[in-house]
Amino acid sequence: MLTSLPEPEVNLAAMLRVTDGRKSDHTADTYTECARDVLAGMGAERDRGFQIMRSSTLIAACAAFEYVVKATFVKQAMDDAESAASLLANIPRIKIRLDAADVLGAKETELWYTVADEIFLQLERDEQHKSMHRRVRRFLIECTPLAADHRAALGAAIDAYDGHAFDESFLTRNSLVHNGRRVSRDLSRLTGRPMGHPVEFDNGQLDRMLAPMRSVVGQLYGPL
Numbered sequence: 001m002l003t004s005l006p007e008p009e010v011n012l013a014a015m016l017r018v019t020d021g022r023k024s025d026h027t028a029d030t031y032t033e034c035a036r037d038v039l040a041g042m043g044a045e046r047d048r049g050f051q052i053m054r055s056s057t058l059i060a061a062c063a064a065f066e067y068v069v070k071a072t073f074v075k076q077a078m079d080d081a082e083s084a085a086s087l088l089a090n091i092p093r094i095k096i097r098l099d100a101a102d103v104l105g106a107k108e109t110e111l112w113y114t115v116a117d118e119i120f121l122q123l124e125r126d127e128q129h130k131s132m133h134r135r136v137r138r139f140l141i142e143c144t145p146l147a148a149d150h151r152a153a154l155g156a157a158i159d160a161y162d163g164h165a166f167d168e169s170f171l172t173r174n175s176l177v178h179n180g181r182r183v184s185r186d187l188s189r190l191t192g193r194p195m196g197h198p199v200e201f202d203n204g205q206l207d208r209m210l211a212p213m214r215s216v217v218g219q220l221y222g223p224l
Contacts, residue, residue: 002042009035054201055176058209062173065213069136070116072220073144077112083145084112088119091142095122119143133158133166136216150219157219161212164190169209175199 005011012035013028020026045052077084123135137158141151158166171187178184181199188195 008039012038049201049203051201054206055181055199058169058206059173059176061210061213062170065217066120068217068220069139070113070120072140073116073119074109074112076145077115078108080145087145088115088143131163131167132170133161133163133212136166140220153219154216157215158212160215165208166212169213172199172209
């Protein structure tokens, strides 16, 4: 929007100066130079198809989604701690072990987040649930004390998307963060993209990646 304004350099320089405050001792030329650098960066991002913006959006969305999933567990566990503890005690292969140092002095919210993190780690180690869509499905439906109709709605929301479509966003995120922005072995196996090639987003691809997360979050917060 800024680049479409008349005299964008002047407008941006003025905005930067206002942000710095009236007491700033920088000269007008300093702000003009900063504005030129920002506009050059914006132009470069536009020319490369907004790859950095799309990457940053996906990374943030994946982190927010995982937090929302865990926050749902924490909320339900705090509302009914006895049911949550009983539920977890009867789930095969889920064993919660907390050292005293993990819980002494911790608030109840922090304790349940620690439990949620531990469950997620154990599900990740389980080969059957290593993929994100399986992990999220089991975490919410088997490990979180939700009403039966709520679990059914969540299961339907997750199952409405092919597992590959759900997992692609997280494997892409991992490639961006942990593999130098290049296609990892797991992402290559899932999508057929050549391993080691730069991760790039086509038009509309980011929306497709975010769609499963939007659907699940909609079901999470509708009945809550």
